Amino acid sequence: MERLIQNVDHVQLPVNDMNKAISWYSEVLGLEPFTVYPHAAWLKFGSGPVLMLHYSTKNEKTSWFAEDGLPMPSFMFITRKISLLHSILQNHNVHIRQYEDHGFGWVIKFVDPFGNELGAYEPKEA
Known part of the structure; x- marks a missing residue:
């Protein structure tokens, strides 16, 4: 059977302050932002899937x-x-x-x- 799913592309986390989140994930965990919008940012690890920070005011978390x-x-x-x-x-x-x-x-x-x-x-x- 052919695989329908290839791999994990990205993981999403909700944040309510995009600038603070980008700074924290960059400074503390060493991730590299490569695409940033007001509502979302993508950050690179050394390899593998990327992390997407998604703006949310719903006070939700994973x-x-x-x-x-x-x-x-x-x-x-x-x-x-x-x-x-x-x-x-x-x-x-x-x-x-x-x-x-x-x-x-x-x-x-x-x-x-x-x-x-x-x-x-x-x-x-x-």
Whole structure:
């Protein structure tokens, strides 16, 4: 059967201040904006899908809850420098929900200034 879906093109997050969001994602996470409009901005990672920040005044955010009631990120970033990421997040007073070794690698879960639940992990080398 032919695949109808090729891959993930971009992930969208709601934000209520586009300039603040672009600055935060650029300065804190190191993403590179490449297309910016008043209602949306696209930012590049090192590879893979792009991140789209979408302007919304509906006070919505991306999150869901695990069975234990903890908020969970909708997607996870991958990094090879999780301890540096942890330090940068701390230096920017980002709310960090979790930072620990999960066996398969180190995991960090944190919240952007708009309430979006985000996460990253550094896989252990085989």
